[in-house]
Amino acid sequence: MKTWLLLPALALAANLALAQSPGQRLAQTSCTQCHSFGKGEPHGVGPNLYGLLGKQAASNPGFTFSKQYLDAMKGKTWDRALLDKWLTDTQAVAPGNTMVYFQDDPKKRAALVEYMQSLK
Amino acid sequence: MADRIRSDAGAASRRRFFQQAGAGSAAVAAATLGLATQEAEAATAFDGSYDVVVCGSGCGGLASALFARWQGNSAVILEKAGSIGGTTSKAAFWYWVPNNEAMKKAGIADPKPDFLKYVARLTNPQGYDAAHPRFGLTPWEYEMCSAFYDSASPAVELLAAKGALPYRHVADVPDYFAELPEDKAPKGRVLVPKDAIPSMSDGGLVAVRTMSTKARQEGIPIRTGMRVIKVLQDKSGRVIGVEAKDELDATVRLRAKKAVIFATGGFTHNVELRKNFLNGPIYGGCAAPSNEGDFVQIAGPLGAQLRNMNYAWTCPIPLEKAIAKDGSISGMFSVAGDSMLFVNKYGQRNVNEKLQYNELAQTFFEWDGAKAEYPNLVRIAVWDQRSQQHSASAEYGRLIVPPGTDDRHVIKGATLAELARAIDERMAKYAGATGGAKLAPDFLPNLQAAVARFNQFAKTGKDLDFRRGERVVELLFNGDVKEETGRTNPTMWPLADAGPYYAALVVAGTLDTKGGPKTDTNGRVLDGADKPIPGLYGVGNCVASASGRAYWAGGATLGPIIAFAYRAANAAHAEGRSAA
Numbered sequence: 028m029k030t031w032l033l034l035p036a037l038a039l040a041a042n043l044a045l046a047q048s049p050g051q052r053l054a055q056t057s058c059t060q061c062h063s064f065g066k067g068e069p070h071g072v073g074p075n076l077y078g079l080l081g082k083q084a085a086s087n088p089g090f091t092f093s094k095q096y097l098d099a100m101k102g103k104t105w106d107r108a109l110l111d112k113w114l115t116d117t118q119a120v121a122p123g124n125t126m127v128y129f130q131d132d133p134k135k136r137a138a139l140v141e142y143m144q145s146l147k
Numbered sequence: 148m149a150d151r152i153r154s155d156a157g158a159a160s161r162r163r164f165f166q167q168a169g170a171g172s173a174a175v176a177a178a179t180l181g182l183a184t185q186e187a188e189a190a191t192a193f194d195g196s197y198d199v200v201v202c203g204s205g206c207g208g209l210a211s212a213l214f215a216r217w218q219g220n221s222a223v224i225l226e227k228a229g230s231i232g233g234t235t236s237k238a239a240f241w242y243w244v245p246n247n248e249a250m251k252k253a254g255i256a257d258p259k260p261d262f263l264k265y266v267a268r269l270t271n272p273q274g275y276d277a278a279h280p281r282f283g284l285t286p287w288e289y290e291m292c293s294a295f296y297d298s299a300s301p302a303v304e305l306l307a308a309k310g311a312l313p314y315r316h317v318a319d320v321p322d323y324f325a326e327l328p329e330d331k332a333p334k335g336r337v338l339v340p341k342d343a344i345p346s347m348s349d350g351g352l353v354a355v356r357t358m359s360t361k362a363r364q365e366g367i368p369i370r371t372g373m374r375v376i377k378v379l380q381d382k383s384g385r386v387i388g389v390e391a392k393d394e395l396d397a398t399v400r401l402r403a404k405k406a407v408i409f410a411t412g413g414f415t416h417n418v419e420l421r422k423n424f425l426n427g428p429i430y431g432g433c434a435a436p437s438n439e440g441d442f443v444q445i446a447g448p449l450g451a452q453l454r455n456m457n458y459a460w461t462c463p464i465p466l467e468k469a470i471a472k473d474g475s476i477s478g479m480f481s482v483a484g485d486s487m488l489f490v491n492k493y494g495q496r497n498v499n500e501k502l503q504y505n506e507l508a509q510t511f512f513e514w515d516g517a518k519a520e521y522p523n524l525v526r527i528a529v530w531d532q533r534s535q536q537h538s539a540s541a542e543y544g545r546l547i548v549p550p551g552t553d554d555r556h557v558i559k560g561a562t563l564a565e566l567a568r569a570i571d572e573r574m575a576k577y578a579g580a581t582g583g584a585k586l587a588p589d590f591l592p593n594l595q596a597a598v599a600r601f602n603q604f605a606k607t608g609k610d611l612d613f614r615r616g617e618r619v620v621e622l623l624f625n626g627d628v629k630e631e632t633g634r635t636n637p638t639m640w641p642l643a644d645a646g647p648y649y650a651a652l653v654v655a656g657t658l659d660t661k662g663g664p665k666t667d668t669n670g671r672v673l674d675g676a677d678k679p680i681p682g683l684y685g686v687g688n689c690v691a692s693a694s695g696r697a698y699w700a701g702g703a704t705l706g707p708i709i710a711f712a713y714r715a716a717n718a719a720h721a722e723g724r725s726a727a
Contacts, residue, residue: 056372056394057229060436060474061236069553071475072237072352089551091541118360123342125349127356128230130371135394 050142053135057128064146073126078147079105095123110140193388196402197221199719200389202375202442205233205435206240206351207410207687207708209358210302213311214716216365220405224362225373225391228437232355233412234659234688235705237433237477239543240350241320241337242709243702244299249316250335257332259296265322265329266292269697277329287454287665291693294668295710302713303338311361312354313341321619322700323503333619337702348542373399378407378445378683385725386449386682406682406719408670410712413459413660413688414440424456424662427512428521430469430580432462432657433478433544434688442689446664449683450674454691456662460704461508464656465546465556466525470580475553477544478658480504483626484534484547485640488601489526489653492574492586494593496601497523499613501621501638505698511655525577525584526653527570529594531643537629545626546651558650563598566648567591573652581654598642608636615639623701658704661692670715682722684715 047055054064061072068075074090084100085092092100099121103109113120114136116129130136198220201212212222226233246257267282268275270292274283281289306312317337325333340357343350362369372394379388379400388402414420415434420443443453462478469476482489482500489500498510515522528546530538539549548554558573560566571586578585587593604610616622616638625638634640642648663685664672670686671679687708694703 053229053394060228060230063475069555071473071553118356123356125352125356127232127236127352127359129369 048138048142048145049135050138050140050145053139054142057130057139061126076143076146080107080110080143080147081105084109093123093125096121096125099124107140107144110143111136114139193400193402195223195399196404197223198403198405198724199223199408199716200225200401200403200406201408201410202389203227203233203410203412203687203689204231204359204369204371205235205410205412205687206354206358206705207689207712208233208408209235209311209355209362210306210709210712211408211410211684211686211716212362212367213306213309213358213365214302214713215406215408215719216362216367217305217309218716218720220720222367223401224367224369225375225389225401226369226371227374227411227441228435229372229394231359231369231371232351233435234433234438235351236355237435238351238658238705239339239348239480239701240343240354240705241317241339241347241702242303242314243322243336243700243706244303244338244709245296245332245336245706247300247316247336247338248304249314249318249338250332253316253318253335255318255332255335257336259293261329261331262296263289263292265324265327265331266694266697266699268327268329269324269699270693270695288693288695290668294714295693295707298714299706299710302709305713306358306709309361311358313357314338315341315343317347320701321623323505323620323698323703324700325619336700336706346542375411375441375445378449380449381725384681386680387725403682404724405722406684406715408684408686408715408719409442409445409672409689410686410708411442411689412438413657413663414438414443415459415657415659421660425459425657425660426457427509427655428524429459429461430464430466430654430656431472431476432459432464432469432659433476434657434659436472436474438659438688440660440663442685443663446672446680446683446685449672449680451664451672451680451683452675452677454662454665455693455695456660456691458662458692458694458696459657459660460505460688460698462504462544462656462658463508463511463526463653464544466577466580466652466654467556469654469656470577471555478504478656479544479546479653481540481543481545481624481626482507482528483540483545483628484530484538485625485628485638486534486605486642487528487530487538487547488597488642489528490594490597491523491526492584492590493522494587494590494597496597496612498526499610499615499621500528501615501625503620503624503698508655520582524654525574525581528651528653529566529598529642530649532647533629533640533643535647535649538627540626543624543626546653547649556651558652560648560650561646563595563646563648564591565646566650567594570650570652577652601639602641605636605639605641608634608639610636610639659688661688661694663688663690665691666711666715668714669718670711671718682725684719686711686715
C-alpha cells in the first residue's frame with residue numbers, strides 16, 4: 028500500500044484487511060514494528076507475545092527487560108485487566124520502561140486484548 | 148487544550164449534520180453567501196483547530212511540537228503508525244552538535260569556518276575549495292550547514308533545560324572522518340540521551356520516552372493511527388490544515404492556524420521511489436515501516452521542488468530480514484568480529500569490512516560494465532567459532548548474535564566446503580530478489596585463498612589490500628573481540644583452520660533516505676521558484692538534506708533534525724494566525 032494514487036489497489040487491500048479481526052489489524056499497524064506474535068518467532072525490539080495472557084510478566088526467556096519494567100512488573104501475571112491498563116499507558120504502569128505506547132480508545136484496547144486472547 | 152480530534156462531540160455532530168443534510172447543501176450555502184466552496188468548507192468542516200499541526204512523532208515531530216508549544220502555541224501531533232516514535236525509536240540517538248556547551252566547558256574549540264570546511268569537503272567533494280568563500284558549497288548548502296551550526300546547540304540546550312531531552316556528553320566518540328585536516332574538533336560533538344545504557348544503543352527509545360512524556364505534560368495531544376493524506380490550502384494558496392484518515396478509515400480534518408510541519412520520515416519503504424531516485428540497488432532498511440515517502444507525494448501537487456533524492460543514510464543490512472520486511476531490522480552499524488571477512492559471490496575479498504557503515508554500503512553499488520552486473524550486490528560475511536564466541540552481540544545490527552536471539556540470517560557449516568554448499572542453497576532461495584545471483588563455480592577455492600591471504604595480514608596486523616583497522620572510526624565500531632596481548636590491530640585475527648564456520652548474506656540498505664522537498668533555513672518548503680509555500684514546513688528525513696552524499700559523523704542525522712525543528716518552530720510561531 029504505497030501510494031494514494033492507486034485507489035483500486037488500496038480498496039483491494041482494505042478488503043483483505045477486513046478478513047482479519049479488528050484486533051489483528053490493530054496489532055499489525057501498532058505492534059509488529061517491535062513485536063512478533065507467532066508461536067516460536069524470535070524477539071524483535073520487544074519480546075515475542077505469543078500466549079502472553081496467563082503468563083508471569085517478564086518470564087519470556089531470551090529477552091532482556093529494562094530494570095524499570097522488572098521493578099514494576101515483578102510478580103504480576105498478565106490478565107485482561109492488566110493488559111488493558113498497560114495498553115492505556117505503558118508509562119503509567121511501569122514508569123521509565125522502554126515501551127512507550129498509549130491507546131485512549133477503550134474499543135481499540137478491547138480489540139487488541141481480544142486478539143491477544145486468541146493467541147494460544 | 149482546545150480540541151480533541153475524534154472524541155470531540157461537537158465535531159462529530161457537525162459531521163453528522165453535513166451527512167444528513169446531504170453533500171450539496173454546504174456548497175449551496177456557500178454559493179448563497181458568496182463564498183468559494185473551498186473556503187466555506189474550510190470555515191466549517193474542521194474537527195479541531197491548533198496553531199501548529201505536526202505530522203510525525205519521531206524526534207523531528209516531537210521537537211517541533213515542543214518548541215512551538217513553549218512559545219505559547221497550541222499544537223497537535225499526528226502519527227500514521229499505531230505507536231509513536233517512528234525511526235527514532237529504533238535509533239541509538241547519538242546527536243551531533245557542533246560547538247556544543249559541553250565542548251565549551253571541556254575547552255574544546257570548534258570554530259565555525261573550520262566546521263564548514265569539514266562538512267563542505269565531505270558534502271561536495273568534487274567542488275570543495277578551501278579558498279572559496281563558501282568552500283565550494285552552493286548557496287543553499289552553505290546556508291543550511293551554517294544554520295545547523297548556529298542553531299543545534301541552542302536547540303539541544305532548550306530541550307535539556309525543559310527536561311524533554313537531558314543529555315550526556317560522549318567526549319571520546321570521534322567523527323567519521325576524524326583524520327581529515329579540515330576536522331579541527333574530531334571529538335566532542337556527540338551527545339546522547341542522558342539515561343541511555345553505557346553502550347548507547349537504546350538512546351532512541353529513551354528520547355522518545357522523555358520527549359513524548361514532556362509533550363503530553365505540556366498538553367500536546369499525540370494521535371496515533373492518523374494517516375495524513377492531504378494538505379488543505381485556502382484560495383490564496385496558504386496552507387490552513389490537513390486531512391487525515393484514522394485507523395478505521397474515517398476522515399479527520401484539522402485546522403492549522405499558523406503552520407503545518409511535516410516530520411514524516413523518508414521513502415525507505417516505498418519501492419517505486421527507491422528504484423527511481425536512489426543511486427544504487429537498495430533493499431529497504433531499518434527506517435520505521437511507515438516511512439513510505441508520504442511527504443514527497445503530498446508536497447508534489449503543491450509545487451514543492453525536490454532535492455538530494457539520490458542519496459540516503461546508507462547501511463549494510465542482512466538480506467533475509469530485508470526480504471521478510473522484518474520491522475525490527477537494524478542497520479549493521481557495527482560489523483563485528485576479528486576473525487571475520489566479507490567475500491562476494493566469486494569468493495573474492497574486495498572491501499575493508501570495517502569501513503564506516505554509510506561508506507561500506509555504497510561499495511555494494513559497484514557496477515561491472517563488462518559483465519553487466521553488480522558483482523557485490525550480495526556479499527557474504529564469513530566468520531569462525533572464535534568470533535561467534537567472543538564477538539556476538541544483539542546490538543547495533545551485528546550479524547554475529549548470541550544464542551537465543553534471532554539468528555535466521557546465520558548460515559552454518561562444519562567445514563568451509565560445507566559452508567559454501569549451505570550458502571549456495573540459501574542464495575538460491577533468494578534468487579528472485581537478487582537477479583538470480585549465485586556462487587561462482589570456483590567460489591570455494593577462491594574463498595579458501597581469500598581466507599589464507601587475510602590470515603597472513605591478520606598475523607602481522609597489516610591489511611596490505613584494504614588497510615582494515617587503520618582509521619579511528621573502524622575501532623569505534625569494532626565491537627567486542629577476544630583479548631590478545633600485544634596485538635596492534637584489534638580488527639583482525641586469523642580464521643581458524645577448522646570449523647565450525649558461519650556466514651550471512653549482506654546487501655545495501657538505508658537507515659532512511661535523505662531527499663525530499665527543499666526547504667529554506669527555517670524549514671519552509673520551497674516551490675519551483677524558491678518561494679515558500681505559505682504555512683508549510685518540513686523537518687528531518689522527509690525533506691532534502693544539505694549533506695549531499697555525506698555522513699559527517701555519528702548523529703549527523705539527528706543533530707540537524709533538532710536544529711531545524713527549532714528553526715521551523717520559531718518561524719512558525721512568528722507567522723500570523725490566519726483567519727479561520
